Amino acid sequence: MRLSSSALVLGAASAVAAEQHVLTGGSSDKVSYTFADKTESWVKPFEELYGEMKSEAKGIWDEVSMLMPDAIEAFKQTVTGPKPKPATRRPDSHWDHIVKGEEVYKAKVSASSTGRADSYLKNYNLRAKSVDPSKLGVDTVKQYSGYLDDEEEDKHLFYWFFESRNDPENDPVVLWLNGGPGCSSLTGLFLELGPSSVDKKLQLVNNPSAWNNNASVIFLDQPVNVGYSYSSGSVSNTVAAGKDIYALLTLFFQQFPQYAKQDFHIAGESYAGHYIPVFANEILKHEERNINLKSVLIGNGLTDGLTQYAYYRPMACGEGGHESVLSQGECQSMDNALPRCQSLIQNCYDSESAWSCVPATIYCNNAMMGPYQRTGLNVYDIRGKCEDTSNLCYSGLGYISDYLNQRSVQDALGAEVSTYDSCNFDINRNFVRW
Numbered sequence: 001m002r003l004s005s006s007a008l009v010l011g012a013a014s015a016v017a018a019e020q021h022v023l024t025g026g027s028s029d030k031v032s033y034t035f036a037d038k039t040e041s042w043v044k045p046f047e048e049l050y051g052e053m054k055s056e057a058k059g060i061w062d063e064v065s066m067l068m069p070d071a072i073e074a075f076k077q078t079v080t081g082p083k084p085k086p087a088t089r090r091p092d093s094h095w096d097h098i099v100k101g102e103e104v105y106k107a108k109v110s111a112s113s114t115g116r117a118d119s120y121l122k123n124y125n126l127r128a129k130s131v132d133p134s135k136l137g138v139d140t141v142k143q144y145s146g147y148l149d150d151e152e153e154d155k156h157l158f159y160w161f162f163e164s165r166n167d168p169e170n171d172p173v174v175l176w177l178n179g180g181p182g183c184s185s186l187t188g189l190f191l192e193l194g195p196s197s198v199d200k201k202l203q204l205v206n207n208p209s210a211w212n213n214n215a216s217v218i219f220l221d222q223p224v225n226v227g228y229s230y231s232s233g234s235v236s237n238t239v240a241a242g243k244d245i246y247a248l249l250t251l252f253f254q255q256f257p258q259y260a261k262q263d264f265h266i267a268g269e270s271y272a273g274h275y276i277p278v279f280a281n282e283i284l285k286h287e288e289r290n291i292n293l294k295s296v297l298i299g300n301g302l303t304d305g306l307t308q309y310a311y312y313r314p315m316a317c318g319e320g321g322h323e324s325v326l327s328q329g330e331c332q333s334m335d336n337a338l339p340r341c342q343s344l345i346q347n348c349y350d351s352e353s354a355w356s357c358v359p360a361t362i363y364c365n366n367a368m369m370g371p372y373q374r375t376g377l378n379v380y381d382i383r384g385k386c387e388d389t390s391n392l393c394y395s396g397l398g399y400i401s402d403y404l405n406q407r408s409v410q411d412a413l414g415a416e417v418s419t420y421d422s423c424n425f426d427i428n429r430n431f432v433r434w
Contacts, residue, residue: 056351057351063359067363072362078425084225084231086418095127095129097127098126099128099255101122118250120247121247123151123152123153124251125149125251126146127147128144128145128252129146130142130143131160137196137204138204139165145161154232155224156224158220158415159220159248160189171262174264175218175245175249175267176193176218176268178269179269179271184420186404186420188268190403194210195207202406223244228417238278239278249291253290267296267297268301269301270300276297276298306342309338309341312369313368316371320382322383334367341367344356344364345364392422401420
């Protein structure tokens with residue numbers, strides 16, 4: 001297990017805050033909640049996700065509750081039960097291609113030297129449609145959008161493929177993943193590396209430095225219930241998400257073999273530092289594959305909170321190439337808090353329980369990132385102010401959401417949900433134990 005520091009990605013130490021101050025009776029292994037009228041509304045959905053809190057975790061909760069009561073109260077307000085995203089599935093006639101996982105599985109069995117293949121592929125199907133470049137104007141190149149469907153688990157992952165502007169027959173193929181966990185990769189498309197950005201008038205602006213100048217790029221909304229993806233359930237660990245990625249790529253390259261022979265790379269940022277190694281490992285586990293994986297690329301990756309939390313203070317206090325933005329007292333308070341932060345993270349790793357990992361996240365986010373965030377500076381770029389606190393410091397995220405919530409855009413892409421959000425904070429919380 002590794003701590004999911006949501007503040008690293010979502011930059012909300014106060015919002016991704018703590019939990020409860022509960023009382024226990026007797027020496028029972030399970031905590032009995034008192035003042036239930038105040039706690040039941042958030043305790044029940046949390047227990048539905050993670051089970052009941054064991055007594056050994058109570059001391060941690062009591063300590064964090066005492067140290068950071070405001071953060072605890074903020075966290076309580078965020079806890080709700082699973083909220084499936086409403087969706088209306090489009091008929092098969094809407095799609096240009098439907099790839100049946102069961103047929104691919106049978107073909108793999110027939111072609112395999114061992115007569116075996118990945119049986120779980122039978123649960124998946126891939127739907128794809130050609131996107132008319134003239135309808136949206138994002139780019140003039142060949143594009144496909146659609147869904148990977150896990151019919152057994154009712155999971156539906158949205159993707160959008162852009163062919164290379166240069167030499168698609170030979171240029172590499174890249175899968176791009178944003179982090180969070182719980183943030184849509186379409187934010188990367190329109191805010192970072194895709195063929196266009198969105199301005200405040202919701203007009204598209206060509207990006208002359210787009211990655212698809214020299215590579216074909218797949219932007220994937222994952223895990224489920226992120227962006228245009230949806231499910232009646234949820235995914236709360238990276239290993240489960242890895243099987244979805246392998247199925248997506250296997251079926252996509254089966255339908256579009258013209259892209260399968262090129263070098264393939266997985267790229268991403270932030271929490272993709274967790275995703276990408278696991279996804280690459282899942283691909284490499286399959287010897288007879290149609291995925292020509294050559295490398296992984298991780299930018300500003302969240303890989304290990306135990307190590308990375310130690311470097312917030314040096315960066316904020318003048319030891320990271322930028323002048324200090326905090327007072328000497330604030331820097332000292334971060335120094336003082338680090339040992340406890342690291343011990344809580346270690347306990348999270350050892351216990352593999354959300355009941356230990358959540359208070360660790362709460363404490364570390366508030367103690368190690370809170371002083372910096374209170375300066376009003378951009379959590380992703382110390383050189384500037386946080387210009388839009390409602391959109392992770394970037395107004396462009398709001399423009400993207402408004403653009404992708406237009407019905408005309410959703411129809412052009414075949415999106416099956418009526419609302420798009422750049423980040424799903426429920427998903428972010430669900431991954432906290434992993």
